[in-house]
Amino acid sequence: MFExxxxxxxxxxxxxxxxAKMLNExxxxxxxxxxxxxxxxxxxxxxxxxxGLLLMFYYAPTADHAWESTKxxxxxxxxxxxxxxxxxxxxxxxxxxxxxxxxxxxxxxAYKKPREMVWLAGLLLFLIVIGFGFTGYLLPxxxxxxxxxxxxxxxxxxxxxxxxxxxxxxxxxxxxGAQTLSRFFVIHIMILPAAxxxxxxxxxxxxRKAGPxxxxxxxxxxLKEKMxxxxxxxxxxxxxxxxxxxxxxxxxxxxxxxEMLEEASPVASGLNPEPEWYFLFLFQLLRDPALAFLFxxxxxxxxxxxxxxTLFLLLLAALPFIDRSPERNxxxxxxxxxxWVVVMTSIxxxxxxxxxxxx
Amino acid sequence: xxxxxxAKVICTDREVGEVSYVIADPIAxxxxxxxxxxxxxxxxxxxxxxxxxxxxxxxxxxxxxxxxAAASAPFRRDDFVTIHxxxxxxxERNLDQVTPGGVLVPLxxxxxxxxxxxxxxxxxxxxxxxxxxxxxFPVVRYLIYPLYQPFTNLWIKLGAINAMGQEPGVPKLFxxxxxxxxGYITRHYEKSHWVIKLTPELRDKIYPNGDHxxxxxxxxxxxxxxxxxxxxxxxxxxxHLGCAFRWRKHKRFGQVFVCPCHLSVFDPSGTVLDGPxxxxxxxxxxxxxxxxxxxxxxxxxxxxKAEQVRIA
Numbered sequence: 001m002f003e004x005x006x007x008x009x010x011x012x013x014x015x016x017x018x019x020a021k022m023l024n025e026x027x028x029x030x031x032x033x034x035x036x037x038x039x040x041x042x043x044x045x046x047x048x049x050x051x052g053l054l055l056m057f058y059y060a061p062t063a064d065h066a067w068e069s070t071k072x073x074x075x076x077x078x079x080x081x082x083x084x085x086x087x088x089x090x091x092x093x094x095x096x097x098x099x100x101x102x103x104x105x106x107x108x109x110a111y112k113k114p115r116e117m118v119w120l121a122g123l124l125l126f127l128i129v130i131g132f133g134f135t136g137y138l139l140p141x142x143x144x145x146x147x148x149x150x151x152x153x154x155x156x157x158x159x160x161x162x163x164x165x166x167x168x169x170x171x172x173x174x175x176x177g178a179q180t181l182s183r184f185f186v187i188h189i190m191i192l193p194a195a196x197x198x199x200x201x202x203x204x205x206x207x208r209k210a211g212p213x214x215x216x217x218x219x220x221x222x223l224k225e226k227m228x229x230x231x232x233x234x235x236x237x238x239x240x241x242x243x244x245x246x247x248x249x250x251x252x253x254x255x256x257x258x259e260m261l262e263e264a265s266p267v268a269s270g271l272n273p274e275p276e277w278y279f280l281f282l283f284q285l286l287r288d289p290a291l292a293f294l295f296x297x298x299x300x301x302x303x304x305x306x307x308x309x310t311l312f313l314l315l316l317a318a319l320p321f322i323d324r325s326p327e328r329n330x331x332x333x334x335x336x337x338x339x340w341v342v343v344m345t346s347i348x349x350x351x352x353x354x355x356x357x358x359x
Numbered sequence: 360x361x362x363x364x365x366a367k368v369i370c371t372d373r374e375v376g377e378v379s380y381v382i383a384d385p386i387a388x389x390x391x392x393x394x395x396x397x398x399x400x401x402x403x404x405x406x407x408x409x410x411x412x413x414x415x416x417x418x419x420x421x422x423x424x425x426x427x428a429a430a431s432a433p434f435r436r437d438d439f440v441t442i443h444x445x446x447x448x449x450x451e452r453n454l455d456q457v458t459p460g461g462v463l464v465p466l467x468x469x470x471x472x473x474x475x476x477x478x479x480x481x482x483x484x485x486x487x488x489x490x491x492x493x494x495x496f497p498v499v500r501y502l503i504y505p506l507y508q509p510f511t512n513l514w515i516k517l518g519a520i521n522a523m524g525q526e527p528g529v530p531k532l533f534x535x536x537x538x539x540x541x542g543y544i545t546r547h548y549e550k551s552h553w554v555i556k557l558t559p560e561l562r563d564k565i566y567p568n569g570d571h572x573x574x575x576x577x578x579x580x581x582x583x584x585x586x587x588x589x590x591x592x593x594x595x596x597x598x599h600l601g602c603a604f605r606w607r608k609h610k611r612f613g614q615v616f617v618c619p620c621h622l623s624v625f626d627p628s629g630t631v632l633d634g635p636x637x638x639x640x641x642x643x644x645x646x647x648x649x650x651x652x653x654x655x656x657x658x659x660x661x662x663x664k665a666e667q668v669r670i671a
Binding site (some may be wrong): 054060065068071073076077078079080082083115206231232235236239242243246262 | 475476482483486487489497500501502504505515528542543544641
């Protein structure tokens with residue numbers, strides 16, 4: 001029966017042709033597990049959208065009921081704890097896989113000509129994902145949410161020229177409150193999803209136009225001989241990894257379900273505010289005693305919290321235009337390899353120190 | 360250097376050149392013209408009715424070369440675009456014999472082995488189902504959680520019996536405060552029901568079978584309304600579609616309950632006199648304490664049904 005429906009539609013819109021165009025993408029050098037991270041990210045986004053939609057059935061985005069409605073979901077609604085925990089662990093999974101994806105693209109030199117625009121769209125997507133994490137964190141409106149947001153917006157406030165305006169725009173006023181929650185909610189569920197879908201569409205379109213970069217080793221002849229089409233081998237690898245991601249996030253959600261703290265309040269509590277794990281390195285950069293000579297004081301904070309991250313992002317954006325060498329083999333790109341190792345190691349060390357020096 | 364595909368064009372008298380382009384009519388999706396290259400010049404000629412026969416190597420025309428020259432026009436490449444520049448649906452299906460400078464690529468697996476393609480498609484769907492199916496049950500339970508909550512059967516204070524009107528047979532609209540936990544929000548709002556001081560006739564009409572028992576689905580007794588009580592409380596919700604009705608003077612029926620939505624008419628006992636209401640007004644469980652405090656259970660029933668089905 002399904003085949004009959006397929007044939008009926010195919011007769012009218014050439015569905016087979018469309019399917020062929022989508023799935024018969026040639027991949028020099030064949031399918032690899034190294035290429036799965038983009039598809040894994042798409043899968044994670046879809047799961048976040050689905051669980052997020054379900055959460056919206058019961059969540060109340062107003063300061064008077066945000067906390068209670070989140071508690072209702074966790075404690076009362078059937079499997080609410082699972083849906084919410086999946087959504088939260090899924091957001092961590094998204095950042096983790098994003099780091100893997102960016103690293104893989106970087107190490108394979110797939111940002112070089114003719115893929116500069118794919119890389120830039122990708123960086124924009126990276127910022128959107130960070131935005132999701134930042135805005136979503138406030139919505140439960142517990143102590144952790146509230147204080148993380150207070151601090152995060154204070155950092156934005158320190159940006160030059162536009163900082164005060166941006167801070168007020170995000171807060172919906174001079175101080176954080178009910179207006180902040182409304183703004184963060186609409187950004188999280190409407191603006192960022194729309195932006196993500198548009199930019200991800202562009203990213204995939206640009207990627208298909210340029211074609212997959214393929215392995216960084218091997219002569220053209222070897223790669224041609226090992227050519228495979230996207231379907232079925234790469235699709236198969238993608239599906240395996242998607243299944244794995246799903247199982248991992250489910251396991252984390254069940255083993256470590258989310259626990260809310262008390263309702264947000266400006267009163268000093270026993271809580272030591274901390275951002276999500278993927279911001280811990282930045283958090284530690286600003287307070288590590290070994291780095292105090294650089295990052296203490298007003299200028300030091302500006303340097304660590306705003307200037308350096310901005311410069312780093314600009315460097316990433318400029319990468320395809322600075323690194324014009326067509327060499328894609330990472331072992332023949334010593335500067336690239338060393339930079340990656342240094343940056344990743346620093347992030348890991350800072351993250352570990354942040355956890356070690358918890359009060 | 361890339362090879363080009365050509366066919367010779369042969370008129371009745373002689374060979375005139377070779378095919379350099381095939382021009383298709385985008386609407387009819389068939390070949391309408393040929394571009395024939397001869398002596399370095401290209402001319403375009405309509406071939407409707409002119410083709411006698413066609414093989415891979417030659418096109419035989421029915422006319423003589425002189426007549427062909429008269430019917431040709433100089434070929435201007437700028438007047439045409441390739442089929443990669445336009446989107447003409449199903450063109451390839453109709454013109455599968457024509458491959459103008461056709462370029463081919465190796466046949467992908469998708470098209471090659473039907474059974475292998477089907478296997479992979481089915482396997483993908485199986486994995487998808489394995490991911491999605493275990494989620495169906497939790498998600499459905501999640502979505503329907505508040506839909507069928509058990510009844511609370513709480514007694515709500517209506518007021519003192521002395522405040523409820525003294526005239527027998529004349530209903531009084533009584534407002535009260537209702538507090539309800541809706542999920543995570545406790546809401547307070549005003550509601551109203553009709554309280555009527557009973558006469559013997561009203562008692563017979565409201566409680567024709569004696570004391571009225573309120574039972575739940577399993578048959579457990581919740582409360583009994585005594586027939587000989589002083590008052591009865593009628594639900595302010597019209598049994599047709601749930602509107603709040605009024606106590607009015609009616610042209611035909613005199614002083615009655617009239618619903619402004621669809622003009623259902625009820626007498627003081629709640630019996631339907633006129634209009635689309637399918638059943639009499641609902642009576643609520645009523646308790647009067649020794650000190651004259653009146654309490655009710657604010658039950659709600661489905662509107663629009665002849666039988667009384669409790670929903671809250």
